[in-house]
Amino acid sequence: MPGLINRHTRAPLTLQAARVSACVNGLSVGIAASLTYYNQEDHVVEGVFCFKMNENTTVAAFEARMLQGRTITVHLKDRTQVEHFNEILTGRITMTANQPNVLPPGKFALSEFHNARVFCSNLGTIRPHGTVTILLSISSLMNTGTLGEAKLHIPSVFTPRYKKAQVKENEPQPQQPQSQPQASQTTSSSSNNTTTEHLHRSLLDIADEVGENPQEYEFEFQLEIRAPSLLSGVSSSSHAVRVDAEPFAANASNVFVTLAEPHQMDRDLAITIHYPKPHVPVVILEHGDISPTAYEQFVKTENEYKNPGEVGEDEDKTRAFLQKRLLKDVMHNPVLMLNYCPDFEKLTQQMLTYRFDVPGEYVLLIDRSGSMSGEYTANARETLMMVLKSLPMNCRFNIIGFGSAYKPLFESSRPYTQDNVSEASAYLRCMRADLGAMANLLVPLQWVYRHPVVRGCPRQIFILTDGGANNTAEILDMVRSNVPHTR
Helix, strand or coil, X not given: CCEEEECCCCCECEEEEEEEEEEEECCEEEEEEEEEEECCCCCCEXXXXXXXXXXXXXXXXXXXXXXXXXXXXCCCCCHHHCCXXXXXXXXXXXXXXXXXXXXXXXXXXCCCCCHHHEEEEEXXXXXXXXXXEEEEEEEEECEECCCCCXXXXXXXXXXXXXXXXCCCCCXXXXXXXXXXXXXXXXXXXXXXXXXXXXXXXXXXXXXXXXXXXXXXCEEEXXXXXXXCCCCCEEECCCCCEEEEECCCCCCCCEEEEEECCCCCCCCCXXXXXXXXXXXXXXXXXXXXXXXXXXXXXXXXXXXXXXXXXXXXXXXXXXXXXXXXXXXXXXXXXXEEEXXXXXXXXXXXXXXXXXXXXXXXXXXXXXXXXXXXXXXXXXXXHHHHHHHHHCCCCCCEEEXXXXXXXXXXXXXXXXXXXXXXXXXXXXXHHCXXXXXXXXXXXXXXXXXXXXXXXXXXXXXXXXXXXXXXXXXXXXXXXXHHHCCCCEC
């Protein structure tokens, strides 16, 4: 479950207080939280904090304050510089004759694909009956509804569940038989198997669970909404909320949202923000933390700026140097953010009316042989995601991976619907170079050509590979023979 857990037993530590402060600006939200945990054990435990993230969420800051003045801070670095992460916290399950599933003690199973979906920090030892205060700051992009409303969902790591124990009075306790060696042995074996499965669960599965807390905890919540225009309303499907504006505010575009009733600790917190014109593009400007003049003086003090090999009197070199600095100094510079939530139903009607879409069948052949492992597969995945999202609305498509063998996504090309696109996106996210050592392009092409062309949908084939084919002559002959109906 998400939050602070015991590294060896996977049991959650007790949450005493959660204070969450969020700020919404357009369709983006920043959340800063303070979480205080307590170690109820009479011995030292080793704590690990885990938190599941989606593709629209990133951790901006993390700090753990422990007793005796010890503080742990997380610094964001390039992935190539933190390969020791796998050595410290994660490991692979190995198969042995006596123990089929063996995972090193204190480590978590985590695949390379799921590595970027979990934020995890090792806090080290926590003294008996000691407290830990975690300061977590995240940035995220909110989801939108069918009518353009923005939906804010507070992660469950901030709102774990608490269930009160229900004990019935004067209820006789069932007596256990004194001697049942066979049943006891079976129960013990089942318990050991359950414990083994519990300890060998993936770190992603642990972070994806609904958090539970053994006792009640304090919860405070405040949300500031900075809207580009007047709001149509703020509501919540989970809690009773109170919306206030500043006493001397000129309008209600900036409001504060708090809970009108105590948090019941049995559900997640969800807020819905209604904008008057949700489908109109909005540009939001966020100023840097220093003025342009101060930033210019700051850059001139840098050693790279003084280096004549980097920057000289040439304006082009100066401009190139500043462009390289933009990402590094992003907090010092103003940033523009475009928020656009299109009305897809209206756009679809317009496209059908004016016939902007050209129907067709698009078949994407992707090389998944051994030579495509690593960076090549990542680049191919990114390219195919872009192609998939750029296809016409009323087309048909299919994705086929090939190597020594081939594996189509669909048995035949399917219409471009939301369900089919979601299934294709999930397929691409899990794509690996696992179809053999050699790239045999002839067989998948034969499979494609065996399927008849749908009338009114000309077929086009796109091939993505990192090398040539051994049977080039046969492939070219087959392509030439199918030119009349397939490009």
